[in-house]
Amino acid sequence: xxxxxxxxxxxxxxxxxxxxxxxxxxxxxxxxxxxxxxxxxxxxxxxxxxxxxxxxxxxxxxxxxxxxxxxxxxxxxxxxxxxxxxxxxxxxxxxxxxxxxxxxxxxxxxxxxxxxxxxxxxxxxxxxxxxxxxxxxxxxxxxxxxxxxxxxxxxxxxxxxxxxxxxxxxxxxxxxxxxxxxxxxxxxxxxxxxxxxxxxxxxxxxxxxxxxxx
Numbered sequence: 152x153x154x155x156x157x158x159x160x161x162x163x164x165x166x167x168x169x170x171x172x173x174x175x176x177x178x179x180x181x182x183x184x185x186x187x188x189x190x191x192x193x194x195x196x197x198x199x200x201x202x203x204x205x206x207x208x209x210x211x212x213x214x215x216x217x218x219x220x221x222x223x224x225x226x227x228x229x230x231x232x233x234x235x236x237x238x239x240x241x242x243x244x245x246x247x248x249x250x251x252x253x254x255x256x257x258x259x260x261x262x263x264x265x266x267x268x269x270x271x272x273x274x275x276x277x278x279x280x281x282x283x284x285x286x287x288x289x290x291x292x293x294x295x296x297x298x299x300x301x302x303x304x305x306x307x308x309x310x311x312x313x314x315x316x317x318x319x320x321x322x323x324x325x326x327x328x329x330x331x332x333x334x335x336x337x338x339x340x341x342x343x344x345x346x347x348x349x350x351x352x353x354x355x356x357x358x359x360x361x362x363x364x365x
Contacts, residue, residue: 153173153298153299154171154172154173154276154277154296154298154299155171155172155173155174156169156170156171156299156301156303156344157169157170157171157172157196158344158350159184159189159192159193159196161183161184161185161189161192161218161219162183162184162185162189162215162218162253163251163252164183164214164215164347165347165348166181166183166215166216166218166346166347167181167183167344167345167346167347167348168180168181168182168183168184168193168219169181169303169344170193170196170197170202171277171296171303172200172202172277173275173276173277174200174202175201175202175203175275175276176202176203176204176205176274176275176276176277177197177200177202177203177204177205177274177277178204178205178206178207178208178274178277179193179204179206179207179208179223180207180208180209180210180294180303181208181209181210181216181217181303181305181346182207182216182217182218182219182220182222182223183215183216183217183218183219184218184219184222184223185218185219185253185255185256189219190219190222193219193223194226204223204227204229205229205230205274205275206229206230206231206232206264206272206274207220207223207224207227207229207230207231207232208232208272208279208294208303209231209232209233209234209237209241209262210291210292210293210294210303210304210305210306210307210346211234211237211240211287211288211290211291211292211305211306212233212237212238212240212241212244212288212290213240213244213288213306213318214244214247214248214251214253214256215346216305216306216346217241217244217259218253218256220259221257221258221259221260222257224259224260230263230264231259231260231261231262231263231264232262232264232265232266232272233262233264233265233266233290234265234266234267234268234283234290234291234292235265235266235267235290236285236289236290237288237289237290237291238261238262238290239289239320240288240289240290240319240320241258241259241261241262242258243319244256244258245258266281266283266290266292267283268281268282268283268292269281269282269283272294277296278296278297278298279294279295279296279303280294280295280296280297281293281294281295282295282333283329283333284304284307284329284330284333284334285320285322285325285326285329286307286314286316286321286322286323286324286325286326286327286328286329286330287305287306287307287313287314287315287316287318287321287326288306288314288318288320288321289320290320291305291306291307291314291329292305293305293307293333293334295337295341299342300338300340300341300342301341301342301343301344302334302337302341302342302343302344302353303344304334304343304344304345304346305345305346306345306346306347307326307329307330307334308330308334308343308345308351308356308360309345309346309347309348309351310343310345310348310349310350310351310355310356311351311356311359311360311361312360312361313326313330313360313361313362314326314346323365326362327362327365330360330362334353334356335353335356335357337353338353339352339353339354339357340352340353340354341353343356
C-alpha cells in the first residue's frame with residue numbers, strides 16, 4: 152500500500168496533528184493532544200491500524216504544537232526531531248502554558264535528533280525531505296514527501312493566509328523568503344497540510360495567497 156496521511160484537530164487552538172504511515176510504521180508530526188480524550192483518540196488510531204510509532208517530528212515548538220509531545224515520548228520511547236534554532240521556543244513553553252489554560256502541560260525532554268534542514272528522513276516506506284523555513288518560528292521546518300506530493304508545513308502557509316510573525320522569533324521578511332524561495336518552488340500540485348485549518352495546494356497559494364500583497 153501507499154502512504155496514508157491522517158489529520159487530527161486538537162486543543163483550544165484547533166491545531167492539526169498529523170500521522171503519516173505506510174501500513175506498518177508511522178510518525179507523528181506536531182502532537183497537540185493535550186487532554187486524555189485527545190490522547191486516547193490518537194492512540195486508538197495507532198492501535199486500530201496496528202502501527203508502530205517510530206518518531207515524533209516537530210515543524211516548530213509553539214505551545215499548540217507540543218502539548219502532547221511528552222505524553223507520546225513517554226509512551227512510545229521514540230526519537231524526537233526538532234530544528235536546533237527552535238530549542239529556545241520549546242524551552243519557553245513551560246513559562247507561559249498556564250496563562251493559556253494548560254496548567255497540566257508537561258515539557259518533553261530535549262530532542263535527541265537535532266535538525267538543520269536539508270536532511271532526508273526515512274521511516275519504513277516513509278521518506279521526508281526537510282526544508283528550513285523560518286519566519287513564523289526561528290527553527291521552523293517543513294516535511295516534504297515526493298511520493299504523495301504533500302508537505303507537512305506547520306504554520307508557514309495556510310489556505311489563503313500565512314503564519315503570524317508577532318511571536319518571539321517571528322519576522323515577516325524571513326517568512327516571505329521561506330514562502331517564495333522554498334514553498335513556492337515545490338510542484339504546484341503539492342498538497343499542503345497546514346498547522347490549522349484545511350489543506351490547500353502550492354498552486355492555489357501561488358495564485359491567491361494574501362502574502363502576495365506584501
